Amino acid sequence: MQSHQPDLTPQDEVAARFYGRLDRNLAVQRTGDGLWLVLGHPEAVQLLRNRTVSSATRKPAAAGTWNRLSARFFIFHDAQSHLRLRRMVSDCFTPARLDLLKDEIRRSAAARLGELAAILATGDRTDIMETVAYPLAAETICRLLGVSPAEGEFLGEWAVALSRHTDDEQFDRSAEDVLAFFRQQLALHRAAPQGAGLLSVMAERAGAAGVDDEELLATCILLLVAGFETSANFFGNMLLSLLWHRERYEQLLADESLIAPAIEELLRLHTPAHVVMRRTTEPTAAGDTVIPAGVQVGVLLGLVNRDPRVFADPDAYRLDRTPNPHLSFSLGAHYCVGASLARVELDALLRAVLAGLPNLALCEEQQLRWSGRFLGRGLERLQVLAA
Numbered sequence: 461m462q463s464h465q466p467d468l469t470p471q472d473e474v475a476a477r478f479y480g481r482l483d484r485n486l487a488v489q490r491t492g493d494g495l496w497l498v499l500g501h502p503e504a505v506q507l508l509r510n511r512t513v514s515s516a517t518r519k520p521a522a523a524g525t526w527n528r529l530s531a532r533f534f535i536f537h538d539a540q541s542h543l544r545l546r547r548m549v550s551d552c553f554t555p556a557r558l559d560l561l562k563d564e565i566r567r568s569a570a571a572r573l574g575e576l577a578a579i580l581a582t583g584d585r586t587d588i589m590e591t592v593a594y595p596l597a598a599e600t601i602c603r604l605l606g607v608s609p610a611e612g613e614f615l616g617e618w619a620v621a622l623s624r625h626t627d628d629e630q631f632d633r634s635a636e637d638v639l640a641f642f643r644q645q646l647a648l649h650r651a652a653p654q655g656a657g658l659l660s661v662m663a664e665r666a667g668a669a670g671v672d673d674e675e676l677l678a679t680c681i682l683l684l685v686a687g688f689e690t691s692a693n694f695f696g697n698m699l700l701s702l703l704w705h706r707e708r709y710e711q712l713l714a715d716e717s718l719i720a721p722a723i724e725e726l727l728r729l730h731t732p733a734h735v736v737m738r739r740t741t742e743p744t745a746a747g748d749t750v751i752p753a754g755v756q757v758g759v760l761l762g763l764v765n766r767d768p769r770v771f772a773d774p775d776a777y778r779l780d781r782t783p784n785p786h787l788s789f790s791l792g793a794h795y796c797v798g799a800s801l802a803r804v805e806l807d808a809l810l811r812a813v814l815a816g817l818p819n820l821a822l823c824e825e826q827q828l829r830w831s832g833r834f835l836g837r838g839l840e841r842l843q844v845l846a847a
């Protein structure tokens with residue numbers, strides 16, 4: 461196993477190379493290639509709450525299914541165009557709907573952990589990303605949309621192909637496949653609405669909200685790409701930290717009331733999405749700096765979450781940070797619409813792991829490797845065994 465402590469930033473080579481070039485004492489700075497970066501917490505809060513700052517950061521769309529669809533992702537829209545689509549989704553996250561999802565996710569997590577425990581009981585080791593994190597993240601998106609997990613079994617694979625984009629041909633094929641899948645599901649949900657599933661609800665409301673089918677299908681795909689890998693990646697990062705520092709795992713085994721603050725503190729320390737991008741439309745204040753109009757700005761959430769002006773002893777794991785104002789789910793108009801669902805999912809999964817596998821341990825001899833992307837920070841594999 462690598463010798464570094466997996467709580468120190470930067471943890472992986474991609475981030476290390478990038479962070480190594482920055483002056484950590486400057487809360488706002490400009491890079492050689494004209495990109496502006498925000499590293500400070502108060503400056504990030506100010507910028508993300510500023511309604512004149514735009515999220516329309518995509519380059520003008522080229523041809524291709526993916527480009528056509530992603531141009532409709534509301535994460536890249538501003539003002540009314542953003543709200544119209546976001547509301548269709550956020551209105552469905554009622555407390556009653558979340559309670560229902562919580563029960564379903566808890567059952568799925570318990571079933572996955574049962575399978576994992578059976579494998580580990582034979583003395584085998586296994587990759588917990590493959591056996592638990594990815595399948596459960598895919599099931600969660602299916603349940604949110606109201607798609608049966610059996611029908612949606614390929615969603616996880618497509619989401620990985622779309623977010624990693626290692627091979628153009630595979631990428632286009634995945635975009636076509638996922639679009640065809642949701643088109644077919646939409647027709648099914650229109651023909652026979654399925655209760656509170658998001659697809660049925662959106663299908664019913666789309667007309668009145670002035671949302672066409674292409675926007676509706678793009679929104680399903682956005683939920684998949686925004687919600688799948690972030691949750692799965694973070695689960696791996698969280699488990700690595702808890703098992704590497706075994707006393708943290710033991711602490712949660714002894715006292716369940718620490719689970720919620722532990723998840724928040726690990727979201728802060730192991731920020732899953734390291735950067736969110738914005739574009740200024742007018743000269744914009746961020747702390748003492750005025751960022752000029754018409755430039756791209758990257759808000760480095762991983763560093764913002766360790767700003768010593770806001771978090772005392774910022775590299776330390778502390779369960780007594782109340783409040784814990786980390787920005788791992790961003791802030792402002794684009795605050796993660798799935799944050800409450802992600803918290804439910806992570807809580808269910810961690811509880812199931814603690815209850816079913818108190819003796820879970822990391823395999824000593826593994827080489828930890830993070831995926832090569834800066835944005836989606838996740839482990840490629842995490843080998844575990846029963847100690």
Ligand code: HEM
Nearest residue numbers: 535686687690691694732736788789790794796797798802
């Ligand atoms: C640990 C898990 C997750 C993390 C760390 C995370 C993080 C984020 C971040 C940082 C943003 C803000 C982007 C910005 O400011 O430009 C965001 C937006 C978003 N997230 Fe999440 N997310 C997670 C889980 C989920 C889940 C489970 C879903 C849905 C099923 C989801 C759906 C979305 C959507 C649709 C947006 C766009 C919101 C908007 O633009 O209004 N996320 N997420």
